[in-house]
């Protein structure tokens with residue numbers, strides 16, 4: 498059945514463990530996923546879990562030679578700086594003709610700028626460049642690969658801090674704006690690709706123990722990405738038409754109480 502294109506703003510929506518066993522029992526060897534910023538944090542965990550589930554994994558890193566943990570997974574490592582148009586173009590050239598089923602726009606930055614007087618506008622512009630324009634550049638460059646894939650999914654990692662509705666505390670100048678704009682880009686792309694059978698979504702991974710999330714976060718990367726993958730698996734496996742109807746009633750689904758990233 499042809500999939501419908503979907504825009505869904507989801508927090509981690511899965512019950513821990515859901516769909517994981519199903520994923521590991523399936524032959525995924527024909528499926529390819531590309532993850533940006535895969536050398537550490539959530540990107541590395543995405544790479545680890547998709548590799549373990551049998552997928553062909555392409556992980557990007559700004560410095561592939563220094564990405565030892567990613568290299569040790571035995572996945573394909575490609576150089577990519579999402580702010581550098583030449584780097585994006587050479588990645589696309591290197592991957593020319595390779596079908597990709599799932600793109601995960603994960604790379605991101607969070608500079609701490611809590612008041613307007615301390616906010617550096619150049620830093621805000623850089624944050625938008627990485628967090629908003631980065632996913633646009635990469636999605637644009639890899640559209641032929643994604644169109645050639647069966648999965649036709651683009652998942653961008655957003656944040657609760659990008660929610661207009663839930664911003665009662667302010668702070669995080671640059672980051673909040675970048676994720677709100679990423680959400681809007683995603684919504685537009687979802688509309689554009691609707692008739693081509695794509696699922697285009699943003700997801701909030703929860704507040705997670707990474708360099709960005711810090712040690713006080715309630716979720717480990719393993720827990721967060723297990724939940725995110727279960728949502729992705731569910732969307733890919735189920736009748737998308739029905740799934741959209743269910744999820745659209747509650748656009749912010751949260752299954753990790755207290756773990757929201759803002």
Ligand SMILES: NC(=O)c1ccc[n+]([C@@H]2O[C@H](COP(=O)([O-])OP(=O)(O)OC[C@H]3O[C@@H](n4cnc5c(N)ncnc54)[C@H](OP(=O)(O)O)[C@@H]3O)[C@@H](O)[C@H]2O)c1
Pocket residue numbers: 533534535536537538539540558559560577578579580602603604605606607627654655656657701702703704705706707708709710711714758
């Ligand atoms: N952790 C949380 O609690 C949390 C909550 C909500 C949303 N998120 C989102 O989840 C995503 C991953 O976050 P994380 O916690 O894993 O962060 P992290 O540990 O700081 O890792 C960030 C990753 O992004 C890469 N990156 C940064 N700038 C880049 C650029 N210009 N081009 C390519 N790659 C670049 C980094 O590469 P280098 O090693 O080269 O710097 C690194 O691989 C981000 O989009 C973040 O906004 C995280």
